[in-house]
Amino acid sequence: MLNFNYSIPTNIYFGKGKMDNLPKLIKQYGSKILMTYGGGSIKSNGIYDKVVNLLKENNIEYFELGGVDPNPRVTTVREGIKICKENNVDFILALGGGSVIDCSKTIAAGCYYDGDPWDFFIGKARIKNALPLGTVVTLAATGSEMNGNAVISNVDTEEKLLTYGEALKPKFSILDPVNTFTVPKTQTAAGTADIMSHIFEQYFSTTEGAYIQDRMAEALLKTCIKYGPIAINDPENYEARANLMWVSTLALNNLLTYGKVTDWATHGMEHELSAIYDITHGVGLAILTPNWMTYVLDDSTLDKFVEYGVNVWDIDKTQEKITIARDAIKRTKEFFISLGIPSTLTEVGIGEDKLKEMAAKATKRGPQGNFKKLYEEDVLKIYLSSLK
Ligand code: NZQ
Ligand code: ZN
Numbered sequence: 001m002l003n004f005n006y007s008i009p010t011n012i013y014f015g016k017g018k019m020d021n022l023p024k025l026i027k028q029y030g031s032k033i034l035m036t037y038g039g040g041s042i043k044s045n046g047i048y049d050k051v052v053n054l055l056k057e058n059n060i061e062y063f064e065l066g067g068v069d070p071n072p073r074v075t076t077v078r079e080g081i082k083i084c085k086e087n088n089v090d091f092i093l094a095l096g097g098g099s100v101i102d103c104s105k106t107i108a109a110g111c112y113y114d115g116d117p118w119d120f121f122i123g124k125a126r127i128k129n130a131l132p133l134g135t136v137v138t139l140a141a142t143g144s145e146m147n148g149n150a151v152i153s154n155v156d157t158e159e160k161l162l163t164y165g166e167a168l169k170p171k172f173s174i175l176d177p178v179n180t181f182t183v184p185k186t187q188t189a190a191g192t193a194d195i196m197s198h199i200f201e202q203y204f205s206t207t208e209g210a211y212i213q214d215r216m217a218e219a220l221l222k223t224c225i226k227y228g229p230i231a232i233n234d235p236e237n238y239e240a241r242a243n244l245m246w247v248s249t250l251a252l253n254n255l256l257t258y259g260k261v262t263d264w265a266t267h268g269m270e271h272e273l274s275a276i277y278d279i280t281h282g283v284g285l286a287i288l289t290p291n292w293m294t295y296v297l298d299d300s301t302l303d304k305f306v307e308y309g310v311n312v313w314d315i316d317k318t319q320e321k322i323t324i325a326r327d328a329i330k331r332t333k334e335f336f337i338s339l340g341i342p343s344t345l346t347e348v349g350i351g352e353d354k355l356k357e358m359a360a361k362a363t364k365r366g367p368q369g370n371f372k373k374l375y376e377e378d379v380l381k382i383y384l385s386s387l388k
Contacts, residue, residue, distance in 0.1 A: 002210060002259035010146045010253075011172040014246065016238070018176050019050060019136065022093075023058035025172050029132040030091025034084055036065045036104045037095045045182040047095060047138060063087055065107075068096065071153045071160065071274050071281070072103035077117045080107035084131065092133045094170075097191075098142030098281075101135050102150040105168040108133045109150075118154060120163040127165030135173040139183050140245040141191030141282060143198060143252025145173035153275055159361070160275035175249065177241035185232050188244075189339035190282025192228035195248045196221060197285040201263045202256040204296075204304055204371040210260050217256050218311045223247040225312070228339055265369030266292045269379055272358040279348050286341040287348070290333035291386045296372040297325055304371075305329070345386045355383040 013021050026033060035051065042048040055062050065080045083089065084107060094104035108130035110117040119125035135145045144150070148168040153160040183191070203217040223243050230240035250256075269292070270284040297305055302321050309315040309328030317324065337343050345351075359380035367373040374382070 004258040006258055007166075008146060008253050008255065010170045012146065012175060012249070013172065014175045015242075016176055016178050018174050019054070019179075022051065022054050022134075022136070022174065023060060025134060026055075026060055026091060026093065027058070029134070029171055030089075031061065032087065032089050033060060033062045033091045033093050034065060034080060034089045034104075034107070035062050035093045035095065036068055036080065036100050036107070038066070038068050038070070038097070038100050040066075041182065042095050042138060045138075045179075047136065047179055051093075051095060051136065062093075063089060068100045068103045070097075070099045071278055072099040072151075074106075074118050074121075074152050074154045076103055077106045077110060077152060080104070081110035081117065084111045090131065092131055094133065094135045095138065097137070097139030098144045098151070101137075101142070101144040101170070102152060104133055104135075105130070105144070105150040105165075105170075106152055106163070107131075109163075109165060109168060118152075120150075120165075121152060121154075121159075121161035127163060127167055130165060130167040132171045133168070135170050136179065137173060137175050137245065138179045139187060139191055140180055140241070140248040141187075141194045143195075143249050145170055145175070146249050146253035149252075151271070153278075158276050160271040162271070173249075175245050177238055177245050180241045180245060181236045183235070185235075185340060187280070188232050188235070189228065189341050190280045190286070191248065192224050192231075192244065192282070192339060193286035193289075193336055193341060194282035195244070195251045196224050197266055197282075197289055198251040199224075199256065200289065201265075201267060202260060203308070204263050204301075205260045206371060207260040213256050213258065213260055214307070215311075216250075218308075220247050220251055220256075221312045225335060232339060261370050263369045263371040265371070265374050265379075268362050268368040269358075269382060272362045273345075273350060276354060276358065277348070277350055279350070283341055283348060286336040286339075287343060287345055287386050288382065289336070290329055290343075291382050293329045293332065295378065295382050295385065296369075297329070298372075301372060344388050345383070346388055350387075352384070352387065356380060359383060
């Protein structure tokens with residue numbers, strides 16, 4: 001039975017040239033900002049210069065924190081909090097993909113907390129307040145620009161964990177598809193897989209009667225299937241980049257979640273991979289997803305896979321249900337391979353040695369997933385089936 005409260009407060013500025021709104025938007029929230037970015041892509045593609053010029057022209061004082069890693073580290077978060085506290089920073093501007101945005105969100109929360117920011121991830125502290133934050137998105141994947149999640153890695157403990165806070169939702173996000181023209185093929189592919197996985201995590205659900213959410217989810221999946229390959233082969237295709245950018249935001253801003261029991265087992269399993277092996281999140285998801293699907297397919301889940309196969313992949317619905325379901329899984333796997341993403345753990349350098357340890361860690365706080373609950377031995381079987 002659908003029953004929920006709706007709140008998606010982030011203001012979105014979508015389209016070519018929307019960056020010009022930046023000074024006006026920043027001034028609504030602060031006067032001294034911390035600008036965060038990654039390893040240098042924004043310097044080579046001109047986004048950095050554009051933003052700096054806008055800040056200077058408008059006399060907005062700024063500090064910088066560059067070098068945020070993909071799979072962002074808690075050590076960088078600590079560095080950012082220090083800069084903010086020492087300089088009375090009152091606004092954070094994240095220029096980048098999910099890693100930069102998540103790191104910035106955690107810095108924003110850490111400014112209102114006296115303890116260590118890792119506490120937010122291990123359940124020792126809850127996020128109550130955060131500095132206001134805005135984003136300029138440069139990669140379509142995580143949806144972090146319109147949600148309250150942050151995912152951070154701790155290299156010392158080999159953990160990659162998620163925290164959540166209403167206060168982490170960005171005040172505004174600027175989504176100019178042109179800013180994603182320079183995203184390399186591999187990251188475009190990984191981003192597409194990540195977006196699809198977010199949709200799967202919400203689509204494969206035991207909640208009945210969420211008709212509207214499910215039809216929206218199918219439309220979003222079809223968007224990824226249509227535009228992922230176009231963006232990879234023709235990186236400056238505005239239509240493809242625009243559709244991927246908007247689908248990534250809509251896929252994880254709670255729109256599909258409202259009223260539903262969601263799964264998130266594949267993400268839980270993937271975070272163990274990228275925590276230890278530092279692989280690209282979307283690549284890990286593309287490898288695990290078809291194996292997760294195969295593992296959870298049984299009499300109780302069959303109808304959902306049939307719905308997926310018929311509505312998303314246009315598989316002939318007059319066939320046997322099990323044939324449709326297996327074909328849908330096969331097409332999912334083939335699609336990821338067609339994007340150039342590896343399909344086995346072995347290909348990304350992950351062997352059998354740590355699988356048991358990762359399965360134990362993935363289920364340390366309880367079973368993974370809701371569509372089908374997965375215990376340690378189930379997770380291990382999925383990892384093993386993903387090796388080759
Ligand atoms: O660091 P730079 O030099 O900027 O290069 C980045 C990085 O190497 C590059 N890139 C980004 N924009 C570019 C570009 N290269 C050329 N042109 C551009 N316009 O892409 C690489 C990957 O960036 P990253 O931010 O790591 O990618 P993504 O957006 O996929 O974020 C992944 C992180 O987000 C977490 C993941 O676990 C991972 O840590 N997630 C966050 C979620 C959330 N907050 O809701 C949910 C997701 O499920 C996910 O867990
Ligand atoms: Zn994800």
